[in-house]
Amino acid sequence: MYKLENRQILVTGGTSGIGLATVKQLADLGAHVILLGRSSERMQAVIDLLPRPEVHGFVEADLSKDAATIPKLVKSISEDRGPIHGMFHCAGIARLKPIAIVGESDIDHEMTLSFKSGLMLAKGLSQKGVRDPDIRASILFMSSVASVAGQKGMSVYSGARSALDGAMRSLACELAPQIRVNSILSGAVETPMHEKLVGVLPQASIDAYRQQHLLGFGSPEDVANMAVFLLSDLSKWVTGASFMVDGGYSCR
Numbered sequence: 001m002y003k004l005e006n007r008q009i010l011v012t013g014g015t016s017g018i019g020l021a022t023v024k025q026l027a028d029l030g031a032h033v034i035l036l037g038r039s040s041e042r043m044q045a046v047i048d049l050l051p052r053p054e055v056h057g058f059v060e061a062d063l064s065k066d067a068a069t070i071p072k073l074v075k076s077i078s079e080d081r082g083p084i085h086g087m088f089h090c091a092g093i094a095r096l097k098p099i100a101i102v103g104e105s106d107i108d109h110e111m112t113l114s115f116k117s118g119l120m121l122a123k124g125l126s127q128k129g130v131r132d133p134d135i136r137a138s139i140l141f142m143s144s145v146a147s148v149a150g151q152k153g154m155s156v157y158s159g160a161r162s163a164l165d166g167a168m169r170s171l172a173c174e175l176a177p178q179i180r181v182n183s184i185l186s187g188a189v190e191t192p193m194h195e196k197l198v199g200v201l202p203q204a205s206i207d208a209y210r211q212q213h214l215l216g217f218g219s220p221e222d223v224a225n226m227a228v229f230l231l232s233d234l235s236k237w238v239t240g241a242s243f244m245v246d247g248g249y250s251c252r
Contacts, residue, residue, distance in 0.1 A: 010087040012090055090227075
């Protein structure tokens, strides 16, 4: 049904949380996963956990610094390993930081890691000869419900995710029909990043935040289910769409 057997999918942020859950599901469905990230050790550890580890791979790259080199990197991956059929840009950080203490470096880092890298990955996949000409490719951006619902201390993160989500819709128009482009707007998911985020809050605030999600906090697999759907042929007539996977947070 998913038609992911032997398809090659690039994943950023694939060593923990939502990215890791998605990588596991993709591999279980027969996809060949290529991880992009900073730590070779962590990426190799993930690959060792997957079925048929010999068909997967990783490329070491710091997306927060090397965005300009990404298109060339994507091209080289396709030359070495064959056509690329999809990409899930899941890398990112979330920090509670009031605007009074936000610095320019905070803005630059977040915008480069999520927004600029996302655009350069899309540019890379759009290059001639990178994709299988007989199969429509899929680009998926990991965004956040914070892009449409305000939260104190999240202006930098929210702004970067809003930018990425807006770019997604224009990319969907520009790259159709060869490439589909969509995004997921996630609510609070119990990942290591989430634990760091709420770790600075008192328990009463954490409980109130959980209650704002009608179905409570989510698990990485809850979002991975949607990610795999959007990377597969089950969503072959879906592009330019943002999907809320937020446990009901956005309908408060």
